[in-house]
Amino acid sequence: xxxxxxxxxxxxxxxxxxxxxxxxxxxxxxxxxxxxxxxxxxxxxxxxxxxxxxxxxxxxxxxxxxxxxxxxxxxxxxxxxxxxxxxxxxxxxxxxxxxxxxxxxxxxxxxxxxxxxxxxxxxxxxxxxxxxxxxxxxxxxxxxxxxxxxxxxxxxxxxxxxxxxxxxxxxxxxxxxxxxxxxxxxxxxxxxxxxxxxxxxxxxxxxxxxxxxxxxxxxxxxxxxxxxxxxxxxxxxxxxxxxxxxxxxxxxxxxxxxxxxxxxxxxxxxxxxxxxxxxxxxxxxxxxxxxxxxxxxxxxxxxxxxxxxxxxxxxxxxxxxxxxxxxxxxxxxxxxxxxxxxx
Numbered sequence: 016x017x018x019x020x021x022x023x024x025x026x027x028x029x030x031x032x033x034x035x036x037x038x039x040x041x042x043x044x045x046x047x048x049x050x051x052x053x054x055x056x057x058x059x060x061x062x063x064x065x066x067x068x069x070x071x072x073x074x075x076x077x078x079x080x081x082x083x084x085x086x087x088x089x090x091x092x093x094x095x096x097x098x099x100x101x102x103x104x105x106x107x108x109x110x111x112x113x114x115x116x117x118x119x120x121x122x123x124x125x126x127x128x129x130x131x132x133x134x135x136x137x138x139x140x141x142x143x144x145x146x147x148x149x150x151x152x153x154x155x156x157x158x159x160x161x162x163x164x165x166x167x168x169x170x171x172x173x174x175x176x177x178x179x180x181x182x183x184x185x186x187x188x189x190x191x192x193x194x195x196x197x198x199x200x201x202x203x204x205x206x207x208x209x210x211x212x213x214x215x216x217x218x219x220x221x222x223x224x225x226x227x228x229x230x231x232x233x234x235x236x237x238x239x240x241x242x243x244x245x246x247x248x249x250x251x252x253x254x255x256x257x258x259x260x261x262x263x264x265x266x267x268x269x270x271x272x273x274x275x276x277x278x279x280x281x282x283x284x285x286x287x288x289x290x291x292x293x294x295x296x297x298x299x300x301x302x303x304x305x306x307x308x309x310x311x312x313x314x315x316x317x318x319x320x321x322x323x324x325x326x327x328x329x330x331x332x333x334x335x336x337x338x339x340x341x342x343x344x345x346x347x348x349x350x351x352x353x354x355x356x357x358x
Contacts, residue, residue: 051182052182053179053180053181053182053183053185054109054183054184054185055109055110055111055112055178055185055186055187056107056108056109056110056184056185056186056187057080057107057108057110057119057186057187057188057189058106058107058108058186058187058188058189059071059075059078059106059108059121059123059172059189059191060188060189060190060191061074061075061170061190061191061193062190063190063191063192063193063316063319063320064193064320064322065320065321071101071106071191072101072102072103072104072106073102074168074170074193075101075123075124075168075170075191076097076098076101076124076126076127076168077095077096077097077098077101077123077124077125077126077127078095078096078097078101078108078121078123079093079094079095079121079122079123079125079126079133079135080093080094080095080108080110080119080120080121080189081093081119081120081121081122081136081139081142081145082094082110082112082117082118082119082120083117083118083119083120083141083142083145084115084116084117084118085115085116085117085118085175086116087141088118088141088142088143089140089141090136090139090140090141090142090144090145091112091117092110092112092136093135093136094108094110095126096108097126107186110187112178113178113180114177114178114179114180115177115178116175116176116177116178117175117176117177117178118142118173118174118175119172119173119174119175119176119187119189120142120145120172120173120227120228121170121171121172121173121189121191122145122147122169122170122171123169123170123171123172123191124167124168124169124170125169127167128167128169129150130149130150130162130164130166130167131147131148131149131150131166131169132147132148132150133145133146133147133148134146142227143226143227144227145227146224146225146226146227147169147171147194147224147225148223148224149162149222149223149224149238149270151223151238159219159236159237159238159239160223160236160238160239161238161239161240161241162238162239162240162241162268162269163240163241163242163243164243164268165243165244165266165268166195166268166269166270167195168193168195169193169194169195169270170191170192170193170194171191171192171194171225171229172189172190172191172192173189173227173228173229174187174188174189174190192229192271192319193319193322194225194229194270194271195268195269195270195271195322196268196269196270196271196272196322196323196324197266197267197268197322197323197324198218198266198267198268198269198298198324198326199264199265199266199324199325199326200216200242200263200264200265200266200267200282200326200328201262201263201264201325201326201327201328202214202216202262202263202264202265202284202328202330203250203262203327203328203329203330204329204330204331204338205329205330205331205332206331206332207330207332208261209247209261209262209263210247210261210263211245211247211263211265212287213286213287213288214263214284214285214286214287214293215241215284215285215286215287216241216242216263216265216267216282216283216284216285217239217240217241217282217283217285218239218240218267218269218280218281218282218283218298219237219238219239219240219280219281219283220237220238220240220269220270220272220276220279220280220299221233221234221235221236221237221238221276221279221280222235222238222269222270222271222272222273222276222280223235223236223238223270225270225271229271231271231273231276238270240267240268240269241267242265242266242267243266243267243268244265244266245263245264245265245266246264247261247262247263247264248261248262248264249261249262250262271319272299272302272318273299273315273318274299274303274313274314274315274318276299277297277299277300277303278297278300279297280297280298280299281295281296281297281298282295282296282297282298283295284330284338291337292337293337293338294328294330294337294338294339294340296340298326299318301343301345302318302321302324302326302345303317303318304345304348304350305324305345305346305347305348306321321346324345324346325344325345325346326343326344326345327342327343327344327345328340328342328343329341329342329343
């Protein structure tokens with residue numbers, strides 16, 4: 016009987032790993048053992064990527080789960096986990112709650128991450144206190160906040176669930192969204208000798224604070240994202256004649272990109288000597304254009320899934336001053352522009 020019981024328990028564990036939110040009747044499974052408790056656990060899933068595969072164990076290093084009363088928004092509990100336990104491939108977090116309706120808010124990747132801050136249970140009273148703030152820098156009080164760091168992975172997830180006391184084992188799934196992005200910008204110019212000492216690149220976006228539900232309130236102060244790595248290389252540029260020019264490579268990390276921010280999130284190239292902006296473009300608008308139209312997702316889901324972008328800009332001088340882009344590549348998307356049309 017003991018051997019049969021062990022086998023039945025193993026079968027239950029396999030079922031729970033495969034199917035979230037499965038309930039098991041104590042009468043049908045543990046009738047010979049008298050185990051009629053109501054057991055709850057949370058499973059974190061990160062499959063919002065372009066591979067559509069759950070890679071939580073390979074990408075998430077820490078979890079902070081805050082539980083709130085759904086009716087009042089009041090914070091009632093917080094649980095944390097980090098380290099090797101998350102990398103097993105079958106991690107779940109047990110939760111012990113009285114029956115009721117709850118909001119579960121997860122911020123993942125905060126441990127050892129000094130670039131993002133979320134209030135903990137000692138200072139958070141209601142779920143609205145659980146916003147995540149990018150810890151940016153300021154060169155001057157009158158200057159906008161800036162970030163020139165390689166941001167560690169940050170993930171968010173939230174769900175609402177009703178806890179009951181019926182006997183069985185229940186799993187609550189929380190699906191995560193990655194809130195950090197990597198942009199590798201490659202700049203080429205037919206005539207200018209690009210160098211980081213002369214030219215500055217940046218991306219400006221109002222996304223420095225993400226709310227408890229991962230929304231971003233409109234009208235936020237803009238954050239200026241600067242490269243955390245810059246390099247140059249000599250390449251052959253063909254513009255009437257072949258010549259060696261320098262290409263400028265810049266890598267930037269950003270917070271969550273929103274589709275409805277596309278008109279305002281500007282990528283710029285400025286001349287450090289004169290302070291003039293030589294080129295600017297609404298980058299998010301063009302990142303969205305790189306989406307395969309056959310992919311079954313809207314623009315925001317695409318931005319959340321595709322967090323790694325290779326952006327190549329071939330630039331040239333305008334007759335009236337400044338630069339225009341005559342060729343743009345984003346990942347596998349490629350377009351050539353008319354020089355008389357502004358980006």
